[in-house]
Amino acid sequence: MTIVSERIIGDIQGAPGGPLLLLVGGIHGNEPAGVQAIKQVFEVLREQQDQLRGRVVGVVGNRPALQHGARFVHYDLNRCWTTESWQRLLAKDRQEWMGEDQEFFELNTLFRELSQGDYTQRICADLHTTSAENGNFIVVPESELQLPLVHGLHLPVVVDLAKYLRGTLLQFLALHGFVSFALEGGKLGTPEAVNLHEAGIWEIIRAAALLPRGVVSEHNPHPALLAEIAHALPETVQVRYHHRVQPRDRFVMRPGYKNFMPVAEGEYLADDENGPIHAPCSGLMFMPLYQAQGEDGFFIVAPPAPN
Template sequence: MNRVLGIKDSGQPGPLIILLGAVHGNETTGVHAIINVFRSLEEWNLPFRGKIIGLVGNTKAYEMGERFLDYDLNRCWDEEFVHKLRTEHDPANEQAEDFELLELLGEIEKHDNGKYSTKVLVDLHATSSDNGNFIVIPDDEADNVIVKSLQLPIIIDLEKHLEGTLMEFLHKRGFVAFAFEGGLIGSDRALNLHTSGIWELLYAAEVLERQHDHEFSRYDQIIESFIHALPHKVSVLHRHRISGQDGFRMDPGYHNFQEVKKGEHLAVNNEGGIFAACDGLIFMPLYQKQGDDGFFIVKEIEGRI
């Protein structure tokens, strides 16, 4: 499939907004949301500033409906690794994600030419457990107006526990880069949240004038029903790392931000039971076969007012 879903260049000064879907190939709602937004931009011919790009992250994994093929495309972003791939490229030993990484980065670099007032990377994901509506961003960007416009729980320090995310890599290259988790993989709610969330952040970034009384402005209505039950800002206390071989199975029924107590039985693996290391809120419990993280435990550091 084509990596580029859309490019809209106003020719006017303003921000560069890169919308990225399916860095994890089975998280397809981001791609559909980006297609929806580009279609409406064309249809309505709305005036805008700056440049908007829509990209697919892992095209091959997307076609296969898998999170990844050889390695996780959101755990490999490291300048040294990228340099090595570029300089010591060995087609005989190429892994599927080597190609994805190089082509995706090439596409991003093509537009990152120093002309823009702000550079924003919106990395659209979905989760395998319910209530997966949140933003992941480094702490120093947590107050960014674009991020705040989405009003979702903000996870400020996941990058201390996860190495090689694209978000962190582009943050170091001067992007306001964040993961926007829309909800359960393949759900209508995730698609609606991603679609309306993209409009909301385009307004907040002042790329577009808000279209009042229009379906593009219904973000507040969409989040209204669940937002008050979610924390505002959380910090990560614990990561339960797994390897593909250890037989990890999460106990059924956990959803994001559900309270857990120290010592609570959460999962099993080949060694036996896995228990909560501390009190807190469970975060990203894994209910799919691929992934390195069984679950996290987080704590609320700022409540919703």
């Protein structure tokens, strides 16, 4: 459980004429590792402010859910970023706001403000962890696949997840001029997840030239971590199959699946109230659901077919 009351972890403005880096942690309340990593990075950034070119803003996502240690209280704060949900919220009497409404309102307002202003580039890293092992990867829109920033992270890249998930923060920020990606830092609740997020943030700071390279090298506590982890993982994958679930399905993933583990067509993967669920195609297991809340049972991904 993480106690968080402040929305802004840090907001440091260096020399003008640089990029804006927005770091978001804890959009899912059972994933406090991102918040912790952002705090640790800001401890260094505060000391190095005179060397900083651009601005770094660190934000806490779902505070009530973080306090409960749950993915969300009433609704998933990473599936609500649509115009319809925003208008529905604004049409609602404030007295009736509940659960995530206040969080959605504050974050939406803040991100719109940050989409204004004069920066060479706007970058957002949305930090998450997964409920399965081997959860180190980044999710980027296909249009941003070639960015040096993305390759600098050395992690497997999942390119077309956006087609399968509606209302993610990434989609909203992309529409508001941010180069945005989700950085998945591994399995939730592990100390490695904090380290991996921290290493990822430092790589982004380096790639975006927010600080001189020497300063980054001096302060990144885990400089080789990303490359080490990525060693045995695929470089780029696309989604082949998405198994959506609803609470009434009583979906249960069979134990032992990790991200990027090979699966064969027909393999017995999970059960729900209609019986066993078999893999409709072969590929690599991705984001198998091992927590109570969530709409995605699992994905099957694969490297893109050669042209």
